[in-house]
Amino acid sequence: MKIFVPQDMAAVAVGANRVAAAIEAEARARNIPVTIVRNGSRGMFFMEPLVEVATASGRIGYRNIGVADVPGLFEARFFDGAPHARCVGHVEEIAYLAKQTRFTFGRAGIIDPLSLEDYRHHGGYKGLEAALSAGPAAIVAAVKESGLRGRGGAGFPTGIKWETVARAQADRKYIVCNADEGDSGTFADRLIMEADPFMLIEGMTIAGVAVGATKGYVYIRSEYPLAIRMMRRAIEIAERAGYLGSGINGSAHDFDLEVRVGAGAYVCGEETSLLESLEGKRGQVRPKPPLPAIEGLFGRPTIINNTISLASVPFILAEGAKRYAEVGYGRSRGTMPVQLAGNVKQGGLFECAFGVTLGELVDEIGGGTASGRPVKAVQAGGPLGAYFPPSMFDTPYDYEAFAKRDGLIGHGGLVVFDDTADMAQMARFAMEFCALESCGKCTPCRIGSTRGVETFDRIRAGIEPEKNLALVRDLCETMKFGSLCALGGFTPYPVLSAINHFPEEFRAPKLPAAAE
Amino acid sequence: MDQTPAQWNDEAARAVIRDHVGEEGPLLPILHALQESFGHVPRAAEPLIAEALNITRAEVHGVISFYHDFRREPAGRHVLKLCRAEACQSMGSEANARRLLDALGLDWGGTTPDGRITVEAVYCLGLCATAPGALFDDEPVGRADAATLEALVAEAA
Ligand SMILES: Cc1cc2nc3c(=O)[nH]c(=O)nc-3n(C[C@H](O)[C@H](O)[C@H](O)COP(=O)(O)O)c2cc1C
Ligand code: SF4
Ligand code: FES
Numbered sequence: 001m002k003i004f005v006p007q008d009m010a011a012v013a014v015g016a017n018r019v020a021a022a023i024e025a026e027a028r029a030r031n032i033p034v035t036i037v038r039n040g041s042r043g044m045f046f047m048e049p050l051v052e053v054a055t056a057s058g059r060i061g062y063r064n065i066g067v068a069d070v071p072g073l074f075e076a077r078f079f080d081g082a083p084h085a086r087c088v089g090h091v092e093e094i095a096y097l098a099k100q101t102r103f104t105f106g107r108a109g110i111i112d113p114l115s116l117e118d119y120r121h122h123g124g125y126k127g128l129e130a131a132l133s134a135g136p137a138a139i140v141a142a143v144k145e146s147g148l149r150g151r152g153g154a155g156f157p158t159g160i161k162w163e164t165v166a167r168a169q170a171d172r173k174y175i176v177c178n179a180d181e182g183d184s185g186t187f188a189d190r191l192i193m194e195a196d197p198f199m200l201i202e203g204m205t206i207a208g209v210a211v212g213a214t215k216g217y218v219y220i221r222s223e224y225p226l227a228i229r230m231m232r233r234a235i236e237i238a239e240r241a242g243y244l245g246s247g248i249n250g251s252a253h254d255f256d257l258e259v260r261v262g263a264g265a266y267v268c269g270e271e272t273s274l275l276e277s278l279e280g281k282r283g284q285v286r287p288k289p290p291l292p293a294i295e296g297l298f299g300r301p302t303i304i305n306n307t308i309s310l311a312s313v314p315f316i317l318a319e320g321a322k323r324y325a326e327v328g329y330g331r332s333r334g335t336m337p338v339q340l341a342g343n344v345k346q347g348g349l350f351e352c353a354f355g356v357t358l359g360e361l362v363d364e365i366g367g368g369t370a371s372g373r374p375v376k377a378v379q380a381g382g383p384l385g386a387y388f389p390p391s392m393f394d395t396p397y398d399y400e401a402f403a404k405r406d407g408l409i410g411h412g413g414l415v416v417f418d419d420t421a422d423m424a425q426m427a428r429f430a431m432e433f434c435a436l437e438s439c440g441k442c443t444p445c446r447i448g449s450t451r452g453v454e455t456f457d458r459i460r461a462g463i464e465p466e467k468n469l470a471l472v473r474d475l476c477e478t479m480k481f482g483s484l485c486a487l488g489g490f491t492p493y494p495v496l497s498a499i500n501h502f503p504e505e506f507r508a509p510k511l512p513a514a515a516e
Numbered sequence: 517m518d519q520t521p522a523q524w525n526d527e528a529a530r531a532v533i534r535d536h537v538g539e540e541g542p543l544l545p546i547l548h549a550l551q552e553s554f555g556h557v558p559r560a561a562e563p564l565i566a567e568a569l570n571i572t573r574a575e576v577h578g579v580i581s582f583y584h585d586f587r588r589e590p591a592g593r594h595v596l597k598l599c600r601a602e603a604c605q606s607m608g609s610e611a612n613a614r615r616l617l618d619a620l621g622l623d624w625g626g627t628t629p630d631g632r633i634t635v636e637a638v639y640c641l642g643l644c645a646t647a648p649g650a651l652f653d654d655e656p657v658g659r660a661d662a663a664t665l666e667a668l669v670a671e672a673a
Contacts, residue, residue, distance in 0.1 A: 010646050013658030045645035184601035187642040222548075222585055223641050225654055260541075261548055263583035266639060280543030280569075282582040298540065340645065342606035347645030370607070379602055415603045415644065426602070433601075433639070 001034045001079045004052040004059070006109065008041035008194050009226045010187065015066055016049040022070040023051070030074060040195020042109030043337075043349030044096055052091055055081035059110075061091040096346060096365065101327060103315045103335045104308065105351045108195035114233055116241055119198045125243070127314030131206045132251050134317075139210040140166055143313060145321035147333025151188075152178055152269070152306030153381070153410045153486070155332075155399045158313075161303060164293035165211040168301035173213035175204050176278065176297060176304040179220040179227070180262055180269035183382025185341040185413030189307035191349055193220070193227035196311075197234035198243075201257060203310035205248060206317060207303050208255040216255065217297070218307075219274055221262040231259050266383075266437040270485050271304045273439060284439045285485045306411070308337060329355030332398045340366040342379075342415035352397075359393030362416060373418040377501070379426075381410025383433050384490035386497035387417075387426065406497060408490070423502040427472075428456035430494040434479075434487060444479045445488025451475055452495070465507050469499060521555030521590070528553065529561060533568045543569065543579055547586055556587040592627040592634040594672040597651040598660075600637045603644035612648060612662045616669065633672050 005011075005020040020036055027034040044050060047063035051073070060081035062073060069086065076084040088094055102108075111118035119125070131139045144159025165173060177200065181189040192200055204216045220228050235257050238244045246254045260278055262268050268277045272286035275297050296302020312334065316324045325333045332354035338361055340347050345367035362368070362378055369375055377387040386407035388395065395405055402409050417426075431452030438446045452475050459468045476492035483489040499506055522528065532549045536542045546565060550557050557580055566573040580586050598613045617635060620628055627634040643649030646658030652668050660668075 009641075009656045010643050010658055013643050013649065013656035014646055048646065181642065182640060184640045185603045185644045186640075187644060190642040223638060223651075226656075260544065262585075263544060263547070264585035264638070265583050277544060278541050280541040280579065282579055284582075342603040342644060342647060344645070347647075349645075383602060413603075413644070415606055417606045421606065426605075429602070429605070437639075 001032070002037055002054040003034050003079065004037045004039045004054070005049065006041045007038035007113075007226070008048070009190060009224070010045050011041050011048040011050070012226070014048050018067050019049050019051065019065050019070065022067045023073075026070050026074050032074070032079065034079060037112050039111065040109050040113050041191060042091065042097060043105060043191055044094070044346075045348040046346045047088065050088075050091075051078075053079055053081050057081070057090070059091045061088040061094070062086045063088050096348070096350070099365070100351045101335050101353050102351050103319075103324060104199075104312045105191070105196075105337060105349065106315075107199065108191060111196065113195055113197055113230060114237060116198065116237055116243075119196070123318060124198055124314070125202055125249070127317035128202050128206055128209075128243075128249060130317045131209055132249060132253070136166060136210050136212065139206060139317065142316055142321040143210070146316045146324040147328065147331070148309065148312055148316065148324065149332070149399065150306055151308035151312070151336070151411060152271075153183075153408070155409070158305060158309050161293055161305070162207065162210055164291065165213070165301045165303050168294055170301050172215070172298075172300045173211055174297040174300055174302040175207045175211075175213045175216035176275070176302055177204055177216065177218040177307055177310050178269060178271060178274055178304055179218055179224075179307045180274060181221060181224070181307070181411070182266040182269045183411050183413050185379065185382060185415035186339050186411045187341075188337040188339055188349055188412060190224055190227050191337075192307055192311045193224070193231050197230050198238060199314055200231070200307060200311045201234060201238050201244065203313040204257060205243065205255050206313050207305070207310060209251075209253050211301070211303060213303065214254045214256065216257045217278060218257065218259050219262060219268075219278060220259060222264055228259060228261055235259065266433075267439045267485075267487055270487065273485075274304065275302065282439075284441050287484060308412075327353035329353070329396055329398045330400055332400070336397065336409070336412050338397065339413045340416070341413060343369045343371055343418050344416040345370050354396075354398050356397050357393060358388060358395045358397065358414075359390070361397065361414060362393065366414075366416060369416060369418040371418045371420075373420065375416060376419045376421050377417045377423065377498075379415040379417070379494060380413070381408040382413050383430060384408070384486055384493055385410050385413075386493040387423065387501060388497070389501045406493065408493065423498045423505045424456065424460055427495045427498040427506075428453060428460070430491050430498075431456060434491040437487060439487070442482060442484050442488055444482035445484075445491075448475045448479045448488070449491060459506055462508075469506055472499070520593075522553055524554050524558055524560060526560065526564065529564055530568075533565060537568055543576070547580060547583075551586060556590050558588065592631050594633045594653055595636060596633060596665075596668065597636045597638045597641075598665075599639065599641050599643070599647070599649040601640040601644075603640070604648040607647040608661070609648035612660070612665055615662055616665050619666075620669070633669060
């Protein structure tokens with residue numbers, strides 16, 4: 001009997017390890033032979049811990065299981081997939097999952113993340129095999145044809161980046177995976193690394209073959225201890241099986257992979273700052289040009305891509321670029337793992353084709369707020385993304401459509417707020433976060449954000465709100481145009497969207513923000 | 517999970533540093549390894565690292581101070597990291613944190629006088645769909661409402 005209890009960090013955070021231990025103990029006490037598989041999460045975090053049982057008709061799920069529920073589950077014979085108050089039936093038929101288009105997250109939660117056998121059985125390494133027989137030029141062509149755009153935030157076409165690195169001449173090239181995932185409201189990179197780490201390894205290996213790079217780094221934020229452990233173990237397993245190292249998969253290509261750990265700096269998610277950090281320096285942003293594709297890590301041509309971007313590649317090679325590109329909206333091709341977070345009833349990962357509206361995502365998929373109160377705003381795209389009021393929920397999920405409304409998709413996070421949210425406080429926080437995380441290179445970012453915080457404190461105290469709001473707008477202009485990177489340059493998005501969509505909240509005096 | 521870091525000692529630190537000197541870009545791995553062994557990266561580490569990597573002490577200092585992770589002084593016996601980013605704020609994390617800090621008489625980053633617990637801020641743990649999020653001695657905690665935090669702190673010996 002196979003029972004699945006996720007080892008995903010968010011599942012563990014709500015008790016999955018204790019539940020796994022309780023199931024094991026209960027099974028032993030009752031003399032029932034069970035095998036517990038620690039799978040990744042399906043991404044339906046609102047159901048975690050979600051315990052699944054393999055039955056002849058497929059996997060049956062039991063949601064929100066706590067230690068106290070375990071004896072009852074055994075009484076009900078859950079191991080046979082029997083009914084129980086928490087039973088959600090066939091997991092694949094749950095609407096939240098059934099409505100998704102799982103190109104990249106197709107294995108998440110299904111397989112044992114560290115079983116190569118499971119991985120291969122579910123289509124793993126088909127992409128690399130196709131890539132090796134197609135050759136470097138055809139790989140780059142396929143990635144271009146797929147229309148894949150960088151999922152880290154900027155949406156730059158991945159194929160074009162790869163082509164630049166492929167053309168560059170150098171003694172050494174690098175593949176760097178940006179797994180710094182600092183945006184609040186996002187966890188897709190984490191889910192990939194914890195649920196399907198070989199997929200990322202495969203994607204990076206394909207990138208290496210495509211551009212002639214022999215060394216790769218996965219830069220993972222220190223806030224993800226489990227993902228770090230999983231990636232390290234998966235790399236060891238792949239090495240032992242000949243999928244990494246010299247002559248990968250029997251080919252003439254060599255590729256080594258190593259995990260490096262960040263140190264709590266949000267700005268190190270910015271690609272050039274990340275490269276500085278990998279080199280052992282302060283994570284200060286480099287001016288561009290030169291592009292990392294020409295002069296990247298240690299001055300060598302470097303592909304630096306987000307985790308989702310790289311993890312999307314095996315599917316594209318295995319199933320064909322057309323299959324990926326045929327879904328989507330406008331110039332946003334393929335799928336996006338939208339991450340529903342914050343005050344939302346059904347928080348989790350929802351991979352779907354571009355084009356669904358913001359409202360469908362928040363109200364229908366997310367089910368509205370967790371508190372049951374009305375939605376006031378959604379911050380899309382992390383701490384540098386705009387706040388959208390419900391009146392803008394008709395915006396289709398598409399890079400260009402969001403940009404047209406002064407917002408961004410970013411890394412796919414949507415943070416929901418109910419009507420108790422204090423938008424002036426959120427605007428102040430955006431400035432505060434920028435001040436805290438600024439790398440210090442440009443004055444508008446470093447000083448402007450600190451001035452922004454002070455100005456908001458005056459506004460919230462009711463001191464000359466009109467004059468001070470005008471000052472904030474000026475600061476935003478300066479930051480927008482005088483910043484080297486998007487930390488300083490995009491902080492105006494959350495600030496101005498809060499002011500523009502919720503002007504009344506900046507006029508009524510409030511208590512000053514809690515002192516630091 | 518009790519983590520009892522070793523007392524700082526130059527010889528042991530040199531050995532930790534030596535393990536990483538041959539790597540590409542060894543400085544961050546060294547700093548992480550030192551913090552893992554000793555619970556912090558004191559000033560005494562700077563000349564040792566500078567010497568091993570053949571860079572200036574000022575450079576080493578500049579790097580350590582840039583990153584939020586590296587502690588200059590030992591932490592308490594337990595470390596509670598509370599997420600202060602937006603998704604957790606939407607679920608009331610700030611009020612919970614304020615209450616807890618007040619009850620402990622601490623400010624962010626502070627350690628109780630008995631050395632029992634240090635409370636630090638983090639900005640997102642990827643637990644944003646089960647917010648508020650926290651890390652208690654590296655164990656993730658989700659749906660960390662005021663009562664959950666209180667219970668965690670009460671347990672910490
Ligand atoms: C302040 C800042 C933080 C960023 N954080 C991340 C991050 O955590 N992960 C990421 O993939 N990209 C991040 N980016 C975007 C990267 O600079 C870069 O665009 C991305 O890694 C390129 O990969 P992609 O083309 O696959 O998206 C950040 C950018 C800025 C300005
Ligand atoms: S905008 Fe801010 S974070 Fe970006 S380079 Fe300038 S100072 Fe550094
Ligand atoms: S915002 Fe708190 S865990 Fe992501």
